[in-house]
Amino acid sequence: MTKYEWTKKQVEMATLEHPPKNRAYIDSFLSAVEKAGQSLTRTQFFELYKASVPGEDEDVDYFDYPVLDDHWVLVADFKEAWDIPAPPALPRITTQAAAGETSLPADFCTLGGTPDWIQNECFPICHKCDGDMVLFLQLKSLPYEITEKEKALEACTFGDDGHFYLFLCPTCGTHKTSLECH
Ligand SMILES: [Zn+2]
Numbered sequence: 001m002t003k004y005e006w007t008k009k010q011v012e013m014a015t016l017e018h019p020p021k022n023r024a025y026i027d028s029f030l031s032a033v034e035k036a037g038q039s040l041t042r043t044q045f046f047e048l049y050k051a052s053v054p055g056e057d058e059d060v061d062y063f064d065y066p067v068l069d070d071h072w073v074l075v076a077d078f079k080e081a082w083d084i085p086a087p088p089a090l091p092r093i094t095t096q097a098a099a100g101e102t103s104l105p106a107d108f109c110t111l112g113g114t115p116d117w118i119q120n121e122c123f124p125i126c127h128k129c130d131g132d133m134v135l136f137l138q139l140k141s142l143p144y145e146i147t148e149k150e151k152a153l154e155a156c157t158f159g160d161d162g163h164f165y166l167f168l169c170p171t172c173g174t175h176k177t178s179l180e181c182h
Pocket residue numbers: 126127128129130131169170171172173174
């Protein structure tokens with residue numbers, strides 16, 4: 001298990017960008033972090049942070065930042081607080097795929113490389129060892145011209161022209177998936 005040194009400065013840095021107007025939220029968060037001490041992992045940090053932000057039933061207009069209910073967004077936003085070098089990307093491999101007689105676009109499936117992000121860059125953190133994860137596989141939604149002929153291939157579309165990502169932890173082999181779409 002990788003442990004990251006935690007200082008109050010780092011926590012404050014991480015919360016600086018989205019300071020709640022209600023100081024009580026940030027205080028409860030900081031005291032929970034302090035209680036956890038140096039054994040706090042990044043995954044636990046995000047769990048604590050999530051618990052300290054206002055819930056869906058609370059008046060979000062009261063706060064001067066958009067309520068962050070998406071764990072992936074949090075991971076992207078707070079990356080800089082750790083200053084941990086990310087593992088190098090795997091070599092990018094592109095393959096030519098076909099479904100029966102239908103050839104699929106050359107960029108439908110890629111292995112390794114850097115994700116083609118649609119929204120925000122958001123590499124996940126491994127929940128087992130707290131390490132940064134790398135892209136293992138990326139699938140791009142098949143176009144309508146293909147799925148209208150081959151209905152079964154609709155399973156290979158992700159939201160509105162989205163991408164599907166499979167991430168791998170190079171340290172312990174854990175996998176995690178995510179989707180991004182327009
Ligand atoms: Zn791991």
